[in-house]
Amino acid sequence: MTTDTKTGYEDLPRLISLMTGDEKHQAAAESTVDVLWVLYDRVLDITPENVRDPGRDRFLLSKGHGPMAYYAVLAKKGFLHEEELADWTSAESRLGHHPDRARLPGAEISSGSLGHGLPLAIGTVFGLRAKGFRDAKVVTLLGDAELDEGSNQEAIAVAGRIGMPQLTAVVIDNSSATHGWPGGIARRFEVEGWTTRTVDGRDHDALHEAFTTPHPDRPLAVVATVERKA
Amino acid sequence: MNMRETFLEAAAEALDADPNVAVVLADISAAQLAFAARKHPDRVLNVGIREQLMMSTAGGLALAGMRPIVHTFSSFLVERAFEQVKLDLGHQDVGAVLVSSGASYDMSTAGRTHQAPGDVALIDTLPGWTVHVPGHPEEARRLLLESMPGDGRVYLRLSAQENAKAHLGAGLQTLREGRRGVVVAVGPMLDRTLEATADLDVTVLYTSTIRPFDAAGLRAAVDDTGATDVVLIEPYLAGTSAHAVTDALSETPHRLLSLGVRRDAEVRIYGEMADHDLAHGLDAGSITLSVKEFLR
Numbered sequence: 416m417t418t419d420t421k422t423g424y425e426d427l428p429r430l431i432s433l434m435t436g437d438e439k440h441q442a443a444a445e446s447t448v449d450v451l452w453v454l455y456d457r458v459l460d461i462t463p464e465n466v467r468d469p470g471r472d473r474f475l476l477s478k479g480h481g482p483m484a485y486y487a488v489l490a491k492k493g494f495l496h497e498e499e500l501a502d503w504t505s506a507e508s509r510l511g512h513h514p515d516r517a518r519l520p521g522a523e524i525s526s527g528s529l530g531h532g533l534p535l536a537i538g539t540v541f542g543l544r545a546k547g548f549r550d551a552k553v554v555t556l557l558g559d560a561e562l563d564e565g566s567n568q569e570a571i572a573v574a575g576r577i578g579m580p581q582l583t584a585v586v587i588d589n590s591s592a593t594h595g596w597p598g599g600i601a602r603r604f605e606v607e608g609w610t611t612r613t614v615d616g617r618d619h620d621a622l623h624e625a626f627t628t629p630h631p632d633r634p635l636a637v638v639a640t641v642e643r644k645a
Numbered sequence: 646m647n648m649r650e651t652f653l654e655a656a657a658e659a660l661d662a663d664p665n666v667a668v669v670l671a672d673i674s675a676a677q678l679a680f681a682a683r684k685h686p687d688r689v690l691n692v693g694i695r696e697q698l699m700m701s702t703a704g705g706l707a708l709a710g711m712r713p714i715v716h717t718f719s720s721f722l723v724e725r726a727f728e729q730v731k732l733d734l735g736h737q738d739v740g741a742v743l744v745s746s747g748a749s750y751d752m753s754t755a756g757r758t759h760q761a762p763g764d765v766a767l768i769d770t771l772p773g774w775t776v777h778v779p780g781h782p783e784e785a786r787r788l789l790l791e792s793m794p795g796d797g798r799v800y801l802r803l804s805a806q807e808n809a810k811a812h813l814g815a816g817l818q819t820l821r822e823g824r825r826g827v828v829v830a831v832g833p834m835l836d837r838t839l840e841a842t843a844d845l846d847v848t849v850l851y852t853s854t855i856r857p858f859d860a861a862g863l864r865a866a867v868d869d870t871g872a873t874d875v876v877l878i879e880p881y882l883a884g885t886s887a888h889a890v891t892d893a894l895s896e897t898p899h900r901l902l903s904l905g906v907r908r909d910a911e912v913r914i915y916g917e918m919a920d921h922d923l924a925h926g927l928d929a930g931s932i933t934l935s936v937k938e939f940l941r
Contacts (some may be wrong), residue, residue, distance in 0.1 A: 440747075469710055517738045523708065525736050528728065534698050535733055538669075538705020544686040545667060545711060566729075569698035 423491045424452050424619075430487035433500040434510075437573070446589050446641045447556060448484035448617070453622040454554060454585075455488050463493045466520055468549040473539055473553040475524045477532020479513040486510055494521035530564025533557060533584055537574050540581050554583040554626075559600055560592040568603075572632045575608030580633040583626065584609075587616060591644040604636035616641040648803040649674075649746040651782035654820040654873050655789045656714055656744075659689055663710045666793060671699040673717040674746075675724050700726040703741045704733030712740070712793060718752075719745035720761035721803065727767060735771050740796035744789065748804035748833075749906050750921040757913070765881045768800045769856065775799045776856035778832035778880065783811035784853045804880065806833035806918060812851055817862035823847040827866045827873035831855055832888075834878045834927070837892035841932035845940070847876075855879070855886055860893035865885050871896055879905040880927070902939040904932065 427448055455461065459472040476485055490497045495509070503510035509518040513527030524535055536555040543551050561567065574582055586600050596603060601611035610630035614621040616639030625637045646654070653674060659666045660681050667676060667688040675682075682689035683862065688711075692698045696717065703713035715722065722745045723730065731840045735740050768774050774836035775797055779785040787804055792799040812818055820839065823846040830838035837849050842849055848870050852859060867875065875894070879885055883905030890901055904926065912924045922928040926935060 522903070525732070528732055530697075531701060531733055534701030534729075535705040535708065535737070537698070537756060538707075539668070539700035539709045540705070541687070541690055541702060542709025542711040543704040545664070545706075566697040566701065569692070569695040570701070573692050573695065627916065632820075 423456060425490060427452065427484065427487045428499055428501060430490055431439060431483045433497065433504050434483045434486065445484060446558075446644070447478070447586050448487070449617050449619060450556065450585055450587060450622060450639050451484050451488045453619050454626065455492050457623050458626045459552060460523075463521065467493075469546065469552050470543070471551045473536070473554070474524050475515060475532045475536050475539070475553070476522070476526055477524075477555050478529070478561055479526030482510075482512070482514050485514065489519075489521050495501040495519065500639040511540060528557075529561040530566035533567050533574075536553050536584070537570050537579070538584060539581050543581065549581065551581065552583065553581055554585060554601075557584060557586050558585065558591065559586055559588040559596070562596065562600065562603065563592055563594075571604055571607050571609070575604070578632050579631055579634040580630060583635045584634070585626075585639055588638050588640045589642060589644040600638045601636060609636045611636045611638065612641060613638040615639075646782055647805060648779060648782045648785040648807060649805075650677075650800075651786050652716075652744055652746070652789055652803055653671075653800050655679045655786045656716070658775075659714070659793050660685050660789065663753045663793065665710065666714065666763040667711045668707050668714045668716065669699050669703050669706070671696050671721065681848075696721045696726040697729050700729035701733045702771060702906055704729070704737050704739060705735070707739035707741055707796070708737060712796070713743070714742045714744060716744040716746075717746040718759060718761075719752070719764045720747065723764040723767055723800070724761055729772055733758050734794055734798055735773065742789070742792045742799045742802045743802060744803065746803040748802060748806065750918060751805040752916045753921050754913065754915045757877055757911060761822050762881045765800070765802065765855065765879075766885045767939075771783060775855055777801045777854050779803065779853045780808040780832040780835050780851070781811035782807065782838065784813060787813055788853065801907050802832070802881075804833050807835060808836040808879070812853070815854065816859035817850040817866065819848065819850040819866065820848070822869070823849075824870050824872060826872045826876060826936075827863070827877040828869055828878065828936065829863070829890075832872050832878045833880050837927070837932060840929040842936060845933075845936060847936070847940075848872075856889075858889035860889070863887065863890065863893045864897070867894060867897060867899065874900050874940055874941060875901045877904065878927075878932065879903075883908055902935065902937075
C-alpha cells in the first residue's frame with residue numbers, strides 16, 4: 416500500500432465500526448473497501464463539488480448489499496458527515512442497508528437487487544456519448560455471485576460488442592457464486608470482447624494500475640480478488 | 646397508418662426535433678427505424694433480444710439526462726422486465742416513455758406468449774405513472790408527442806383495434822348524455838360501446854388517459870345524471886380501474902360493473918381478434934347484454 420493514501424484510508428475501519436446492525440453483510444462490506452478507496456481517492460473525478468456536473472465521472476454501486484465501506488468512503492470524501500453513520504438504518508437516517516440515490520447525494524444509483532448496476536451503466540454510457548461527454552468514466556462495482564444474474568450476461572455481451580472504452584466493471588471476487596465460474600471470471604468478459612485484468616483486491620497500486628492503464632476501444636473488466644467469503 | 650406505424654413515424658420526428666430523445670429497442674421495430682438509426686446512431690439503440698437490458702439502458706440514459714422511448718410488444722415490455730421497470734426507472738426516480746404494441750390480444754393467433762392483458766394492472770402497482778390507451782392512431786401520435794417534454798414515467802399502450810374517429814382531449818370526454826347510468830369506455834372500446842348502448846338511456850364517457858384517473862370528471866357525470874350505476878369498459882384485465890372508480894365515488898353510493906379481459910380463465914384460443922372479443926364478452930352484442938342486465 417502506498418503512503419499517499421494513508422491519511423484517509425487508515426480512518427476507514429473506524430468509520431465502518433460506527434455502523435452496526437448489519438453483521439450478515441459485514442464481510443460483503445469489507446470486501447469492497449480497498450477498491451472503493453482507490454477509485455474515489457486516485458481514479459475517479461467525483462467530488463461533492465461536481466456531483467451535479469453532467470459530464471462528471473460516475474460510480475455505480477451495483478452490489479448494494481453491505482454498503483458500510485461505501486458510506487465510510489463517501490463520508491471521508493465529504494459527501495456526508497460522519498456523525499450520520501452512527502444512526503444508519505434508523506427512520507431518521509438517509510443511510511439504509513441498501514443505498515437510495517434519492518436521499519443520498521453522491522450515490523448515483525439506488526441498488527440492492529442484484530444485476531442492475533452494469534445494465535444501468537451501459538445506458539449511462541450511451542447517454543453520455545449522445546450528449547458529447549465521451550471522456551467521462553463510468554465505473555460499476557459488482558460481486559462475483561452477482562454475475563449469476565442473467566441481466567449481467569445481457570449487458571456484458573452488448574458492451575463488448577459496442578466497444579465502450581468509457582466503461583469499467585470491477586468485480587469483487589470472494590468466491591461466493593454458488594456454482595462458480597469455470598476458467599475464472601475474467602474469461603466471461605474476454606469472450607465478449609472486453610479487456611480484462613485480474614489483480615489482488617487489497618493491493619492499492621495494483622488496483623490503480625489496473626484501472627488506469629489504457630484499454631482503447633474496449634470496455635474494461637477488473638477482477639479484484641479478495642479472501643474467500645467465510 | 647395503424648397506431649404502431651404512426652408511433653414509429655412520430656418517434657422518428659421526436660428524434661429529429663430534440664437531441665435529448667433516444668429510442669431503445671430489443672429488435673422489434675428495428676427495421677422500421679433503420680433510417681432514423683442511420684441519422685442518429687448515438688440515439689437509436691437496439692440491444693438485441695434483451696428486454697432486461699433494454700429497460701435498464703433506458704434508466705441509464707435517463708440518469709445521464711436523456712429522454713428515452715422504449716418500445717416492444719406489450720408482453721415483453723411490461724411483463725418480462727418488470728423489476729427493471731420498477732427499479733431502474735421508478736426507484737431511480739427517472740423517467741421514460743414506454744410504448745407497447747400488441748395490447749391484450751392483437752396477435753390473436755400467436756397464443757398466450759404474445760398476449761398481455763395484465764400490463765396496465767402491473768404498471769398500476771407502481772406509483773407516479775401516466776397511462777395512455779389511445780383509441781385512434783392520431784391520438785397515439787398526439788399522446789406520444791405530449792409525453793416527450795419533461796421527465797415523467799409514461800406508458801403508452803398501442804393497439805391494432807381502433808375507433809373510426811380520433812377524440813383528442815384530456816380526461817373523461819362526454820360523448821352522449823343519459824339518465825340511467827354512466828358508461829366509461831377506454832381507448833379502443835369506444836365505438837363498440839357507443840354501438841352497444843345506442844338504445845340505452847346512459848351517459849357515455851371516453852378517455853385515452855386512464856392514469857391519472859379523471860375522478861372529478863366521473864363525479865361530475867354521475868352528479869349530472871343522478872344515476873348511481875357505473876359501467877367501466879377497458880380493453881385489458883376487467884376491473885383494472887375499479888379501485889380508481891371506487892376512490893372517485895367514495896362519497897357517493899354507487900354500483901359498478903367492470904368489463905374487460907376475463908380474469909377467471911386463461912382463454913386458449915387462436916382465431917381473429919373478433920373471436921377473442923367474443924370469448925371475453927367485449928363485442929358490442931355481449932356489452933349490450935351485460936349493461937342491460939346490470940342496469941335492471
